[in-house]
Amino acid sequence: MKNVKWVFVAYSLGAILSMFMIGIxxxxxxxxxxxxxxxxxxxxxxxxFKMKKKYREQGLL
Structure with a gap:
């Protein structure tokens, strides 16, 4: 849990919620x-994906 990037967890949960909403x-x-x-x-x-690219370019991933 030490290296978790919580912003990416939030983005993935938002994407999952959007997929659920499509089904609904x-x-x-x-x-x-x-x-x-x-x-x-x-x-x-x-x-x-844009934030992931930014993090990768800054060497944070």
């Missing part, structure tokens, strides 16, 4: 909720 949106047949969940997933994962 399909279940309730809500196009708007599905679109919002997909958009959130893309934004969260994109920011996570």
């Amino acid at each position: 949106a399909v279940g309730v047949k809500s196009f708007l909720l599905a679109f919002a969940a997909i958009l959130a997933l893309v934004l969260i994962m994109g920011n996570g």
Whole structure:
């Protein structure tokens, strides 16, 4: 637990929640909720990968 980067844990949990929301949106047949969940997933994962690149360039990973 010493080398855990908690910011990446938060990003991964946000991405998982977005994936759950896509499933819920399909279940309730809500196009708007599905679109919002997909958009959130893309934004969260994109920011996570961008931060990972930044950490790698700074030698923190």
